[in-house]
Amino acid sequence: GAGVSQSPRYKVAKRGQDVALRCDPISGHVSLFWYQQALGQGPEFLTYFQNEAQLDKSGLPSDRFFAERPEGSVSTLKIQRTQQEDSAVYLCASSLATSGRGEQYFGPGTRLTVT
């Protein structure tokens, strides 16, 4: 399996719970992006990593959202005190290019439902 993988594929959380979403990028890909896709909408940028450095977190909707990529490979998106408006599909994408430009390969996403 050479593609981007994400886990869990589905997550149901009660409002107020913390969740952690995992992304395994394609091996050797330097750049990693997180996007949020609401139902019936296009993906929206959340944050960008180049190796272990988080270079852009301007898309994170609130300080309840936190992302990390400590060893420059696997990344985790954490959402604290989940709210109903956090319900969405969270997509991870990786790219070989150091700037993140060019082809981005997406994982299948994690569908988060907050009840």
Added chain:
Amino acid sequence: QQQVKQSPQSLIVQKGGISIINCAYENTAFDYFPWYQQFPGKGPALLIAIRPDVSEKKEGRFTISFNKSAKQFSLHIMDSQPGDSATYFCAASGGRGSTLGRLYFGRGTQLTVWP
């Protein structure tokens, strides 16, 4: 503010027909324009992409037409097949002062190809 505007929202085409989806952008600094195909429950998959130094790019049944002066680009699917039924997203990236690889997506077009 939607950086990339996509139309139509939905499209129904007969098998063998041509599907055309249009996108427009405002940011003249954008320099990479990909199209993604997404099936239900899957992540977006890169279909074809173009840079503004060419006006057209063709890969198999898929063609991107790019009009730099009008800031518009479109996807043409020739000989549309039922298996092409999916949601299609246009996107754009590039520009100074921002994460170069960050993709700005359109809202998507749901294509249905009738057999």
